[in-house]
């Protein structure tokens with residue numbers, strides 16, 4: 001198992017009048033190599049949960065294991081460096097964290113901090129910049145001259161430059177145009193296909209259906225479900241009870257099935273759906 005949570009609690013501002021119990025008894029096992037979506041309402045604890053995966057937050061109680069590294073309330077890993085290299089976390093709106101004068105400097109900041117020499121770091125910067133869809137001419141530009149979407153790509157490149165085993169993304173496509181969002185998701189899928197674990201916080205169920213293997217549903221600080229994507233989208237009434245929008249195709253199948261069809265709700269592909277409808281009409 002690459003990521004394990006055992007009875008994890010998180011209380012913000014514990015023992016103050018402002019204390020808030022954001023994670024309650026979280027048990028989780030996320031297998032290596034999977035692409036897992038983390039969904040749930042705003043305030044359900046998604047961002048709090050993922051910040052435990054690289055010890056930005058420590059559990060108030062319980063244990064977090066990231067491969068062979070243990071994190072508890074009292075056992076902060078002796079050196080966070082190996083953990084930060086292992087688990088790369090891209091915050092929501094990471095573009096606000098760019099701070100160097102050139103894109104190159106911004107991207108090599110992390111790798112250099114981990115002791116990689118300058119030449120290697122520069123090679124890495126070129127490689128990851130290309131991965132996020134920007135050419136080498138950007139290296140000497142200022143991150144502040146870029147569009148919002150380009151800044152986001154640079155921020156993601158900075159995390160990829162550390163070559164993490166686990167890539168954690170907090171709503172990476174929020175506010176991007178559909179084409180930009182699609183390119184980004186394709187990139188994460190490609191990274192996942194090289195054997196890396198990807199955790200994706202998302203509100204977009206079409207993304208979850210198309211790209212992810214498994215889904216974790218958070219509700220009021222608890223993990224309510226951890227199932228395969230197929231399992232989740234079979235449970236249309238459960239999703240509707242959470243007022244989670246179904247993926248477009250799943251919603252369409254649901255409508256058809258409400259009207260006498262018996263179509264497999266796990267179909268993800270429009271051609272397959274058309275085939276199934278045709279098959280039933282010909283019966």
Ligand SMILES: Nc1ncnc2c1ncn2[C@@H]1O[C@H](COP(=O)(O)OP(=O)(O)O)[C@@H](O)[C@H]1O
Nearest residue numbers: 012013020022041042043044045046047048049
């Ligand atoms: N730094 C903080 N101090 C106090 N409460 C917080 C803090 N950060 C988040 N919270 C609260 O914890 C709950 C979970 O927040 P969060 O993990 O950001 O949820 P999500 O990412 O699912 O929207 C929310 O009610 C939020 O207001």
Ligand SMILES: [Mg+2]
Nearest residue numbers: 046047048092
């Ligand atoms: Mg959040």
